[in-house]
Amino acid sequence: MSKTTAASRKRDIAPPTTAGPVDGAPAVSPQAEPSVSVRELDIAFGAHRVITGLDLDIAPGEFLVLLGPSGCGKSTLLNAIAGLLDIADGEIWIDGRNVTWAEPKDRGIGMVFQSYALYPRMSVEKNLSFGLRIAGLPRAEIDARVKRVADLLQLDGLLKRRPAELSGGQRQRVAIGRALVRNVDVFLFDEPLSNLDAKLRNELRVEIKKLHQRLGNTMIYVTHDQIEAMTLADRIAVMRGGVIQQLGPPKEIYRRPVNRFVAGFIGSPSMNFFAGRLEKTGTGLCVKLGDVDVPLDRYGFLAQPEAGREVTFGIRPEHVGLGEAPAGHFAIKGKVELVEAMGADTIVWTSLAGHPLTIRTDGETEIRPGQTIEFGFDPANACLFDAETDLRL
Amino acid sequence: MSVGTASPRGPHRESAALAFRGTAGSNDSVPARQRGKSAERGRRPRQLTAGRIGLYCFVAVAAVFFLLPAVVMVLTSLKTMPEIRSGSIFALPASLDLAAWAKAWSSACTGLDCEGIRVGFWNSVIITAPSTVFSIAAGALLGYALSFWRVKGADILFAVLLLGAFLPYQIFLYPMVRAFSMVGLYNTLLCIIIVHVVFGLPIMTLIFRNFYAGLPVELFNAARVDGGGFFRIFWNVMLPMSTPILIVAAILQITNIWNDFILGLVFAGRENLPMTVQLNNVVNSTYGEREYNLNMAATILTAAVPLLVYFVSGRWFVRGIAAGAVKG
């Protein structure tokens, strides 16, 4: 099933992913009307174009993560969906309504901000109910909704407190609660966890995931943290320079990055890259990296390329194995230059064809710098990109 | 700027930094290694170096320079005229004589009126209170609008206001006088209040704009998602957070308006002359013998309100200076 209903207009850079079934895809029928739909969006700050011709459809109940480095336009896109900034051109539809010119409050969205953005002089209860009071809801209705959200997020004991009297985690729960009381179908999260320390971040990440499973709302979540993206998302949109580079389920993004940028951005430590050239062998093609030939018989090309092409060869550190390689794998020897013990894992630095290569191995390894080791990988796990266009081959 | 940067650091950090520097100046004479081993143990003894003595001498001279005029002023106000004529300006009064104060307050003369400086005092109160309130309200509203709402031409409005803050009053005064005369407001209480609000607008707008620019824009965005409109967000979200800057603004405006001379002189009219104008009239245009003790008492009384604000507000006053000064 092809669940990719959206793609950037710049199809030459980010073609719609056509890869086969990948587990973890949302159980959404492609016919369903999108919950949020962004069509040919242009955003400009003064003369500076930030986003040009961006298209994006998000299915009902989907958890979509906008991932990218700072300045890639992900927060700008989210703010545009929320109606917090003026767009230059295009349309935004939410739940079948064209909301391009609607006020934020009329869009049927709730939003959670990075800095929590709680009203400092109001109690938690007042924070939660502010929007409802503005909307003129009856008192009983407001109380009921606040109570339901407080139960859901375990905020019962905190309702009378001011934001300053809460911990960071509690504040962010209140901020999430403020989005929940609005009873809307779409939640927008703008880097909600990046102000928290590592431990709290993990806890809240799990809470957000559970919340999504329980409520089944559409969620659009902006982050620069790939772990958040991988763990939370049904689909990830990797952005750079205002353009969606790749849109797909986390595993697909990880396994089959469409270009070198996505390949390098996802994964830690990041993928090893080597410049090389495709050459003919007896059985097919190999990539020549300096004086090393890596056979590509097991590699799944999108389309069979011709020999002589300049390419970038990439292999993830976790896909490189130590010791004797199984048949069909590529194997070579190298000298260990550096060993970084990280607890559960160890990163071994060696070199391949004169360029540094990192290998992720288990934390128990006894490898020492200076040692010569044997290592190898399955070329099926590698990634090949055109050296000029950076697109996957 | 944010007003936060304007206030000095917290006391603990401050003292730690200073402690470190204080020792830096005093240890450059003897290399530590040449001293006996036992001398190097434990706490470094505090030395009184030449530099330190010079420092305190400078501080003392400066303190005298700044304090002396006030001391002389108080001493003079407590003396009788014969005492002033015969003795030194620094001499202590023979007895605590508050007669000059009483006379300055209730029967000092400007020309033929001998109602005392209290007339000016109450005029100043009546001018300062509404002027302060309205100029703060206007500045807060405009500062909020300029910080959070994208309105065409807002930059130009702000630039013109800034220019207005720095230009000499002389360029505006005469046409204003004519304009107020035309509508029949010239030389009224309302006139001087309007003038104070107009001329207070640039600085008030500036400090509120700077303050609101320092608040996270996400807060404003959150309120917009919650459905707040222009006034709702101002009243329910921004104003409750503005207490610090409201205090700063109040201090600035109370002292500015109370201390104003030129605007009161030109616009207030004979009936509403503020205290500064009346004081100058009492001291500089009395006929016959000058009563220096009375003059000094009247001067102290005029300075009393802003000084009270200064001493009570403490660091807030400094924040006011910095808030008005530091760029946005």
Place this chain on the structure above:
Amino acid sequence: MAAAHRRTFNTATLVLVPFWLVVLAAYVGTMLWTVQISFTASKLLPVNTYVGFYQYERLFSSTRWIVTMQNAVIFGVLFIGGALVLGFLLAVVLDQRVRFENTLRTIFLYPYAMSFIVTGLIWQWLMNPGLGIQKAVRGWGWTGFSFDWSVDRDMALYALVLAGLWQASGLVMALMLAGLRGVDDEIWKASRIDGIPPWRVYLFVIVPMLRPLIVTAVVLLAISVVKAYDLVVALTNGGPGIATELPAKFVMDNLFTRQNIGLATAAATVMLITVAAVLVPWIYAEYFRKARKGAAT
């Protein structure tokens, strides 16, 4: 939908309308009106008989105005320079872990809280030739001592400077102290490791770091030079003779007592041009160039 969107944005626009009106009328309008009058033959009341640059010719051929301008330059340089040096020294001293720091700061700054009228009257009394400090010091034996500056033709301008310094140095001190307290401790640690004497650090490291604050202080002080009217009125009233006339007072006198409106508005226009020539580039640099830079990121 479109209507709703536009309406909220209109609230803000609508709110700005009265402010625009006030600013256009009270600042721009009056300024243009002043300039207009300066090209007429107005004396007691404004008239519409245009005389070209006649008032400006009169202005610049009047000794009184020339002296006034000279006074403004001398007063301005000494007052701004003096307040900067004195204020900076006071700030540095207070930054040295002196005892009673809070008390001292209060003492250095309190004159700034008072009206220029009060300052002028205090110093007028201190410089009273018959009864002031001069008499007291002569009474101690220094019979040659003189401190009657406010009535001495040669010294009266310095009397203004002295009173101005007394009032405004505290302002510079407060600004600079805030700046010094904002200096990163690690600068001091690094300089100590490098063995640089503190005075050199202050002069060559700290002063450049405080440059924006110094510029701000200069602007604030310069404004008070241009606006200086009350201090002159209270301390010397322009005298003796015209020894302490300053531009602001020149304009005021010609406007309201000498009935020379054309000449006064010409002088005011000259003040305007002088100030604007300095101010416009500064405002642009301070408020708009930075704002642009910030918006781009």
